[in-house]
Amino acid sequence: MSEITSLTLYELIKNIKEKKISSNEAAKSFVDRAEKSKKINAYVTENFENCLKLSKEFDDKPNFDLKLPGIPIAVKDLFCTNEVRTTAGSNILNNFVPTYESTVTQNIWNEGGILLGKLNCDEFAMGSSNETSFFGNVQNPIAEDLVPGGSSGGSSAALAANLTPVTIGTDTGGSIRQPASFTGTVGLKPTYGSCSRYGIVAFASSLDQAGPMSKDVKDSSILLEVISSFDKKDSTSIDFKRNNYSSELTRNIKGLKIGIPKEYRVDGMPDEIEKFWKKGIEYAKDCGAEIIDISLPHTSYALPTYYIVAPAEASSNLARYDGVKYGLRSSGKNLIDMYEKTRSEGFGEEVKRRVMIGTYVLSSGYYDAYYLKAQKVRQLIKQDFDQAYNKVDAILTPSTPSSAFKIGEKSNDPVSMYLNDIFTVPVNLAGLPGISIPAGVDKNNYPLGLQIIGKPFDEQTVLNIAYSMEEKINYKNNITDWWMK
Amino acid sequence: MVVCDNIFYHMTIDLKTVKHISKLARISLDEKKAEKLATDMNSIFEFIEKLNELNTDNVEPLTSIAETTLRFRDDKITSENIREKILKNSPEKNDDFFVVPKVVE
Numbered sequence: 001m002s003e004i005t006s007l008t009l010y011e012l013i014k015n016i017k018e019k020k021i022s023s024n025e026a027a028k029s030f031v032d033r034a035e036k037s038k039k040i041n042a043y044v045t046e047n048f049e050n051c052l053k054l055s056k057e058f059d060d061k062p063n064f065d066l067k068l069p070g071i072p073i074a075v076k077d078l079f080c081t082n083e084v085r086t087t088a089g090s091n092i093l094n095n096f097v098p099t100y101e102s103t104v105t106q107n108i109w110n111e112g113g114i115l116l117g118k119l120n121c122d123e124f125a126m127g128s129s130n131e132t133s134f135f136g137n138v139q140n141p142i143a144e145d146l147v148p149g150g151s152s153g154g155s156s157a158a159l160a161a162n163l164t165p166v167t168i169g170t171d172t173g174g175s176i177r178q179p180a181s182f183t184g185t186v187g188l189k190p191t192y193g194s195c196s197r198y199g200i201v202a203f204a205s206s207l208d209q210a211g212p213m214s215k216d217v218k219d220s221s222i223l224l225e226v227i228s229s230f231d232k233k234d235s236t237s238i239d240f241k242r243n244n245y246s247s248e249l250t251r252n253i254k255g256l257k258i259g260i261p262k263e264y265r266v267d268g269m270p271d272e273i274e275k276f277w278k279k280g281i282e283y284a285k286d287c288g289a290e291i292i293d294i295s296l297p298h299t300s301y302a303l304p305t306y307y308i309v310a311p312a313e314a315s316s317n318l319a320r321y322d323g324v325k326y327g328l329r330s331s332g333k334n335l336i337d338m339y340e341k342t343r344s345e346g347f348g349e350e351v352k353r354r355v356m357i358g359t360y361v362l363s364s365g366y367y368d369a370y371y372l373k374a375q376k377v378r379q380l381i382k383q384d385f386d387q388a389y390n391k392v393d394a395i396l397t398p399s400t401p402s403s404a405f406k407i408g409e410k411s412n413d414p415v416s417m418y419l420n421d422i423f424t425v426p427v428n429l430a431g432l433p434g435i436s437i438p439a440g441v442d443k444n445n446y447p448l449g450l451q452i453i454g455k456p457f458d459e460q461t462v463l464n465i466a467y468s469m470e471e472k473i474n475y476k477n478n479i480t481d482w483w484m485k
Numbered sequence: 486m487v488v489c490d491n492i493f494y495h496m497t498i499d500l501k502t503v504k505h506i507s508k509l510a511r512i513s514l515d516e517k518k519a520e521k522l523a524t525d526m527n528s529i530f531e532f533i534e535k536l537n538e539l540n541t542d543n544v545e546p547l548t549s550i551a552e553t554t555l556r557f558r559d560d561k562i563t564s565e566n567i568r569e570k571i572l573k574n575s576p577e578k579n580d581d582f583f584v585v586p587k588v589v590e
Contacts, residue, residue, distance in 0.1 A: 099570035193551045207552060232558070236551045299569055302535045315510065322511075326574035326584050337585050340513035353525055356503070359510040360526070373536055374544035380539070382547055414525055415532050431550030 004029040005162040009071065009219040012165050018070050022068025022093045023062070023114070026165075030072050030116055040139045041156040044077045045085045045118040045304025054312050055113045066112030067226050074164040076155045077103045077118035078125055079210070080199040084115065087134040088201040089123040089151075092327045102199025103234070104161040104168060104210045104227045111226045116164055119417050120154030123348045124318065125175055125203045128420040129152050131411050132350040140183055142446055146404045149179030155167040155213050156183040160477060166214045166223050170200060172207045173242035173306055174400075174424025178438035180213055181399035181449025184438040186466070187213045188220045189424075191456045192431035193238030196231035203427035204313035205236075207306075207428045217437060217467040221245040224459060251468040254288035256461065258452075259392035263299035264423060268399055273448070276440050277398050280450040280469075283439070284396055287468040301377050302426040303418060307376035308361050309429070312335030314351075321346060324439050353414065371451040382430040389455050394465055399436040423451060435458045437466045438475040447467050447477065498526045 004026055007015065015021040031048045051072050054344060058070035080086045082096035087093045101109075109115070120131040130138040130153025139154045148157040152169030156179030159167050170178040171189035180187025187434035188211045194208040202208065212223035226337040261460065265274065276310040281291055321341030323329035330345045332338030359372035368389055388395065401422055410417045427434040433456070436449035451470070455461035503523045507514045514522065529584040567580070 047488075051566070053570050096574055099567075099573055122559065134579075221580070236549070236550055261571060298539075301536060301539060304535045307533055308536075309530060321512075323576060324585055325571075327576070328578035332586065336511070337513075337588050339511040343511055344513040353509050353522065353529075355512065355523060356506050357526060357529060358504075360498070360506050363506065363509060372546055373541060375548060376541035377536055377546040379544050379547040382550070393507050417530055418532075420531075 001224055005033050007165065008215050009165045009222055012071060012315070013069060013222075016071070017064045019049055020112070021155070021297070023055040023058040023072075024052065027051050027072045027114065027116070029153070030163060034116075037161055037163055038483050040141060040157050040161050040163070041136055042138060042154045042161065042163055043074070043085055043117045044089070044120050044135045044154070047084055047115045047117045048279050051114050051116050053141060060110065060115065060418055062076065063112065066275055067222065068108060068111045071113050071165060072116045073108060073113045074116040074119050074158050075105055076088070076152050076165055076169045077165065078119050078121055078170050078201045079168065080201065081115060082120065084118065086201070089121045089135060090135045090250045090346065090348070091134040092321050092342070093139060094134070096194035096326055100198070100199060103196035103229065103231045104200070106454040107227050109425065115349050119158050119167065122153065124150035124201065124314070125151040125170055125172055126314070126350050126354055128174070128178055128417055129405070129410065130154065130405070131407065132348055134348060137407050139483060140404050140476070141483070142183060142404065144482060145180070145407050147182065147407055149404060150177040151181035152179045152187070152213065154354055156180055156185055156187070156337070157184045159213055159215065160335065160479060166212060166219050168210055168223070168227060169209050169213050170208055172203050173428050174213050174421040177315075177399050177434060177451060178420060178425050180436040181438070182404035182447065184214060184447035184475065185213060186217055186220050186222060186435065187426065188227060188435040188459070188462070189433060190224065190459055191433045193236055194228045194433075194457070194459070195236050196229060196234040198231055198233035202317040204310040205317060206313060206400070207310060208315055210426070216373060217463060217470050218246065218249060219251050220435070221463050224386060232353070240457050245460060245463060249389055249467055250464050251287070251471060252467045253465050256394065256465065257292050257392040258284050258289045258465070259292050259388055259395045261293035261294050261299065261395060261397065262294040263296050264397045264402065266300070266422060272442055272464065273398050273401060276448050280398075280439055282394060283469050285470045286472050287465070289465070293330070294388045294392060294395070296388060296426070298377065298380045298384050299426060303376045304430055305374045305381065305429060306421070306425045307357070307418060308370050309378065311354040312362050312371050313358070313360035315355045315362065316352070318355055350414070378429050381426055384430060385430045393455070393461055395453040399451040403442040403444065403448055427453050432456060433462050435462050435466050437473070438477070439469070439473050440475065445478070498523055498530065
């Protein structure tokens with residue numbers, strides 16, 4: 001048998017159910033590997049001792065009817081975990097220990113999952129490279145000094161480095177799909193309203209959505225089944241009938257119509273991405289799908305819209321960090337001075353930049369010109385998709401306009417960093433489900449992902465297409481464990 | 486030239502504006518940081534100006550992607566006494582309250 005840590009979630013569950021591996025053995029393997037993988041800097045907070053203890057308790061009283069029986073899982077540090085420090089990658093929450101649990105993580109523990117620890121991420125999920133984290137850069141296991149993507153960079157790196165069998169991230173503009181693409185892993189952003197936002201540190205509430213990240217498509221379907229639920233505690237949670245995603249998973253996608261949006265051929269897109277996309281289209285055809293050219297005419301307005309809507313919502317959400325109720329407090333000569341110093345010392349540069357942009361676009365005299373305008377354009381972007389879905393069942397695009405870049409390469413140019421999310425942002429604006437699957441490599445041998453976008457609440461079709469294409473693509477990560485040498 | 490409902494010409498965001506916004510956002514900034522932010526914000530707004538090309542006169546703003554009306558709930562207390570939990574993470578507190586710098590002379 002191959003090493004425990006390199007098993008997929010599905011294989012690990014099977015082995016545990018057949019009593020070939022105990023939960024404690026699994027936990028030990030992941031903890032041991034994490035101890036040798038500090039250089040990746042995936043963890044902000046380790047929960048190893050507790051994980052080992054709980055896995056033993058599981059083995060003493062196993063319940064194999066659960067969907068994640070005794071499975072150790074590390075999660076992005078944006079999910080509040082009861083009595084386990086939750087930082088959101090920020091200095092301002094450095095000492096924050098929640099007294100409650102996010103719904104999504106609670107769903108995982110209810111099904112037998114055990115917390116391994118909290119994974120690094122961009123500060124408040126604002127970033128595309130994990131470089132804005134207060135807790136330092138994360139190494140992409142693919143190659144040294146390469147970013148793992150962001151904001152769920154600790155999650156994607158931990159997954160690719162076999163430090164956790166699966167993980168969860170959050171995706172506001174691409175923060176699950178882009179890091180999945182950069183690390184040769186699978187990442188799914190569900191339809192807005194599928195997974196509860198309760199207990200997730202808020203960034204942009206009309207866009208934020210939690211989702212699974214995994215080594216293959218089947219694992220994402222298993223985890224989605226666990227985390228997707230209607231929740232009264234989230235006022236935007238939607239009460240719809242959820243599939244048994246993993247048991248309904250099929251590779252038969254014959255006759256499904258897949259749209260290819262011409263506007264995703266953006267200016268300056270490298271030739272190899274264009275070629276890679278064409279190859280992806282061939283894979284989809286091989287799977288029996290019908291390919292149809294479509295138009296999403298407002299695509300080029302998605303990023304400018306996003307960079308009004310997301311910072312506006314962020315500036316409002318982050319107003320709660322005032323040094324009074326929780327988090328860091330700096331001393332000031334009066335209340336206002338204390339607020340200003342706390343926020344200045346507690347927030348990093350990118351977060352300050354976005355709070356400033358958000359405050360500006362919402363300030364008196366500018367609201368109509370910026371925020372209202374952006375909401376109107378957002379409507380047009382959503383209508384583009386609505387119209388396309390009269391003709392097709394799903395849409396196929398590259399996940400990102402390039403492969404992973406070097407640490408430091410884009411950190412001084414915010415706009416060039418933002419362009420990373422050009423293919424993922426429209427999906428959040430329209431609230432749709434989207435998955436990134438690894439589908440090839442670029443000239444440097446770095447992974448590239450394909451994105452499949454679906455109709456609202458149609459995660460099953462998205463997963464089925466991905467599952468079918470995955471078999472044809474047969475992608476394998478070539479990770480050498482260089483960080484252990 | 487495209488006709489727009491809200492024509493916002495790109496105005497340079499000057500240092501004075503940055504300082505005003507930082508006051509509204511309750512983030513103290515030194516001179517150097519304020520200058521850097523002005524530069525960054527200008528390049529970001531230059532990028533955002535692209536929206537000006539679109540006529541959105543007759544477009545309804547999209548305020549919520551989940552096309553549902555917000556649910557009502559009964560107006561009753563559902564949590565037990567959680568005062569201790571709420572105060573637990575406060576940087577400064579006494580038995581019952583958050584403590585802040587003196588606000589009344």
